[in-house]
Structure formats: C-alpha cells, structure tokens
C-alpha cells in the first residue's frame with residue numbers, strides 16, 4: 155500500500171467508524187483516482203448535471219428491450235427493492251440514469267440527490283459512488299456511507315452491478331440505494347440481489363443477440379441450468395467455436411478476459427468435443443436451443459470422463475406454439491426429434507387450433523428453415539384449381555393459363571417444406587398424383603412431358619378424421635400411411651391446460667404495451683366459453699374486445715354476442731347441441747372468410763373470387779362477422 159493509499163485508508167476508517175473492517179481496496183483505488191486523476195476535492199461541492207428529456211430519449215434506445223417489456227428479473231428486483239425501501243436506478247455506460255424507480259415511502263431527499271432520469275453519476279464528476287465506480291472498474295461494488303467521496307452522499311449506501319449487453323460490451327449499471335444503517339456487511343444481500351439481476355438481464359440480451367446459435371447453459375450444479383434462468387451461457391457457431399459468453403459464465407469457470415476466449419473451440423474451452431455436445435442435445439449446429447452442461451469451476455476444466463446431462467431444449471418455435479400445455483410440450487419434443495429424419499408428419503386438430511402455426515414451427519425447427527415454406531389449403535380453393543396450383547403448368551397449356559406457364563407449389567417448395575392444409579379435401583384423382591410425386595420425388599407440370607426433379611418435404615394437416623375418410627373410400631389408404639408416419643393431435647382450445655397463459659400471450663401480442671388488459675369478469679367469461687373456433691376465434695374475440703374497450707380494460711360487455719350465449723354449457727362438450735351447431739356453422743363461415751382474406755392480404759376482389767362470391771356479398775359478410783383487417787383495424 156503506498157503512502158497515499160495508507161492515508162486514504164486511515165481517512166476512510168475514521169469516516170466509517172468502528173465495525174466496518176479494513177478499508178475496501180476497490181474504494182481506496184477509486185479515491186486515488188478522484189484525488190490524482192480527476193483532481194476532486196473531498197470537501198468541495200460536486201455538481202450533478204442532468205440531461206434534457208430529448209437527450210435522454212436517445213440514450214434510452216439500447217434499453218428498450220429491457221424496459222419496454224421488463225422481464226421477470228427486473229420486475230422482481232423492482233418489487234423486492236421498493237418493498238424494502240430501496241431506490242432502483244439503471245444507468246447507461248456513461249453513468250446517465252435511464253430509469254429510476256422510487257419506493258413510495260423513500261426519502262424525497264434521494265430524488266433531489268440526483269436519482270431522477272437524466273442525472274449523471276460518473277466517478278470523474280461525483281467522486282467515488284456506487285454507479286460511477288462500478289462503471290469505472292466494471293466490477294460490482296457497494297459504496298457505503300463515508301466511502302462516498304462527496305460528503306453530501308454520506309447518508310446513503312449504494313450497491314451496484316455492471317450490466318453487459320448481448321455482445322459482451324458494457325451497457326450500463328444497475329443500482330439499489332438506501333439509507334446507510336448498521337454496518338456495510340449488512341449490504342451484502344443487496345449486492346448479491348443486484349448482481350443476480352444483472353446476470354439475468356445479460357442472459358436475456360445474450361439470448362436475443364445469439365438467437366440463431368447453439369446456446370449451452372453451463373452450471374456447476376446438476377439441473378440448475380435446466381431449471382433456473384440459466385445466466386451462465388455460451389454461444390457456439392456451426393463449427394463449435396465460441397462466439398459469445400456471459401459474464402456469469404466467466405465468473406463461474408474463473409475465466410479471464412472474454413475477448414481472448416472468443417473464437418476458441420468448445421473443445422479447448424470445456425474439454426468436450428462439439429460432436430458430443432450436438433449428440434447430447436440432438437440439435438443441429440446453429441440451432442437455437444439450450445443445452446444443459448455440467449462444468450467444473452475449480453479448475454476451469456471438466457473432470458475426466460465428464461458426461462453431458464440430459465439436454466434441455468427450450469424456447470424453440472415448437473415450444474412457443476405448445477405454450478405451457480404439458481401434452482403439447484411432449485409432442486413438441488417428439489416432433490423435434492423426428493423433423494429432420496424424413497418422417498412424414500400429419501397435424502390434426504379442429505379448425506383454428508393452430509395446425510398451420512405448428513407446421514410452420516416444424517419447418518422453422520428443421521434444417522430446411524432457410525428454404526421456402528409454401529402452403530396450399532386444399533379446402534380454400536376450388537377443386538379445379540388445386541391441380542394447377544400444386545403441379546404448375548407449361549406455357550400455353552390450356553385456355554386461361556398464364557402465358558409463360560406457372561410454377562406449381564410442389565416445385566416452388568423444393569428444398570423447403572410444402573404444407574398441405576386440409577389434405578382431406580384433396581380430390582381422389584389428385585391424391586394418386588401426389589402419391590407418385592412423393593414416391594418418385596419428381597413432378598410433371600400440366601401440359602409437360604418432362605418431369606422436374608424435386609426434393610420434397612410435405613407436412614399435411616386436417617381437421618377431419620382421415621382414417622374414417624379412408625374407410626368410406628374418400629381418401630387413399632396408401633397416401634394416408636405415406637403422409638402420417640407421425641401424427642400430432644392439437645387439442646381444442648377448451649381442453650388446453652394453458653388457456654389463461656395463451657389468452658395472456660395473445661393479448662400481449664395484440665394490445666399496445668400500455669393496455670390494462672382484461673377485467674376479471676371478462677377473463678372468466680373467456681375461460682368458460684367452449685370456443686368452437688379455437689385459437690383463431692379467441693384471437694378475433696380479443697381483437698374485437700380491444701377495439702371496443704379502446705384504452706380501457708376489456709369488460710364482459712366489450713366481448714361479442716357469441717360470448718354471452720352458451721356459457722351455461724359445460725366447458726368440454728363433445729356432442730354439440732343444436733344452438734352450438736348453429737354457432738359452429740357461423741364460426742366455420744367466419745374462419746373461412748378470415749383465412750381467405752388473410753391469404754389474399756385483404757384484397758377484396760381477389761378474396762371474393764377465391765370464395766366464389768361477389769365483392770358486395772363479401773363486404774356484407776365481413777360486416778356481419780365483424781372481421782377486422784389488420785391494416786385498418788376494422789373492415
């Protein structure tokens with residue numbers, strides 16, 4: 155310790171009084187910077203400038219992802235801090251407060267002391283302080299009472315942790331401050347809490363930044379990475395090279411500088427072959443997924459004979475479609491295993507249960523996800539057009555054909571995925587042709603002789619019971635077996651176990667961020683309703699409710715009339731009663747309209763032609779069903 159450090163330590167000892175141990179070297183280092191580098195006077199006044207609202211708005215942008223939709227980490231810290239009388243601050247890397255949350259009973263003095271958004275807390279301006287010193291060192295710190303350089307800050311204790319962006323750069327700092335009471339040691343808990351939150355926020359940004367990489371969650375305790383928020387993360391590219399790692403992981407494995415680790419192979423870093431990681435995770439390279447890996451912090455190297463734990467694949471497109479429904483999550487796991495193994499998948503479920511969403515999720519999970527995903531709804535277009543849509547035709551093949559010919563959906567989807575919705579509605583003659591295409595992997599456009607080679611992956615969906623259609627001779631048995639090696643059954647909405655969560659997620663995606671949501675009475679009405687139109691119906695009911703309620707919470711009276719009938723019916727009825735049958739027919743018409751309108755991007759002329767009705771009739775039906783165009787917010 156230099157003479158200067160010794161003097162500072164003694165000064166701090168006097169300021170802090172007995173019971174506060176030996177002066178913290180981090181604090182001494184900061185004081186030295188204040189005296190030597192910034193030439194601050196401990197007895198002087200240290201102005202705290204404040205940025206204008208306009209300047210602040212620009213600085214807030216990188217925090218939008220965290221503040222716009224605060225995740226559980228920030229929400230929990232906020233709640234815990236405010237309940238315990240702390241003031242929570244978030245600054246950018248330059249020490250400018252971008253968000254400030256004050257406990258209702260916290261001192262107005264704290265606000266005057268520069269807690270308001272726009273206040274600047276650099277060490278160079280204010281001297282040793284939680285935020286400024288944390289940002290200067292990149293280390294978590296508690297600055298307690300007299301450790302503050304500025305005498306005006308003596309009454310306070312500030313615990314601060316640095317916050318890193320998804321690419322590992324310093325984004326800012328997060329701080330909780332309160333009155334200094336008792337001893338500094340009592341602030342350990344606050345520092346731990348703030349550090350944990352910073353880790354979780356970093357993990358949130360890291361996942362977003364490395365959205366298309368293989369993420370490995372590392373833990374030194376089996377199962378922790380699988381169940382917890384998994385802040386110790388490693389991002390690998392398709393060759394198994396390290397492209398990013400979180401601060402929590404650096405700490406866990408006692409690694410040094412992040413920069414020097416980037417580009418290393420995972421083998422060098424964790425002592426595990428990339429192929430083994432992939433085999434353990436059953437993931438393809440560059441697939442977003444989360445693999446739980448058990449690591450050994452003492453040496454930074456894995457123990458001999460290290461074995462991968464059970465993989466955890468979380469938050470992929472299939473899991474998002476499955477929500478929190480246990481049965482669907484099980485099906486998601488099975489689908490993930492099958493999707494790249496040439497196993498044909500048939501998605502079944504009532505109308506509006508999300509068959510197309512599931513098919514899209516299958517495609518997005520597959521190795522073909524960068525190739526086209528082409529859909530054909532066999533029920534939505536006239537039988538006579540299915541053939542040309544599917545197989546395409548050569549130039550001048552028939553009257554009414556496009557001059558230059560048309561590429562069929564089969565050829566267009568080659569290399570990617572062809573999604574055949576409502577396959578049960580495919581005419582028998584075309585079923586035979588489709589079967590040939592699937593078997594031979596080549597297609598002959600109408601009017602052509604030469605077949606075109608295709609690399610075809612077909613996912614089919616139906617709301618009908620195909621085996622019954624086979625029995626009644628309406629569907630070819632051989633095609634049925636060819637397209638349904640794996641059957642996925644999507645439950646009707648009334649049977650989903652995550653109905654409340656689904657309502658919440660849909661509302662979040664449809665409503666503006668500040669919308670107050672549903673009243674409890676409206677929510678229970680939604681929960682009780684049998685939903686013949688399933689998720690599609692739920693979605694349009696929510697859109698309708700939002701439009702009716704405007705900025706206010708959605709009340710039962712904001713819900714469409716259908717929601718007020720049939721509520722007395724039990725929620726899970728398999729035999730429809732007549733009134734429900736009528737409602738079902740209405741909903742089927744509504745769904746068909748919605749689907750065709752969406753397909754034709756709400757171009758009325760095209761949609762009316764596809765439906766075989768006049769534009770005026772279509773307009774009447776749109777009004778009757780109160781269909782809302784996504785562009786106009788109303789039809």
Ligand SMILES: Nc1ncnc2c1ncn2[C@@H]1O[C@H](COP(=O)(O)OP(=O)(O)OP(=O)(O)O)[C@@H](O)[C@H]1O
Nearest residue numbers: 474475504505506507508509510511617689690693
């Ligand atoms: N898991 C989900 N989360 C959120 N929205 C969903 C989900 N599944 C379906 N939806 C929404 O519900 C509507 C209907 O979905 P989709 O078209 O996939 O159903 P479908 O079963 O294919 O319907 P149909 O049988 O009429 O073709 C769409 O607007 C879709 O965005």
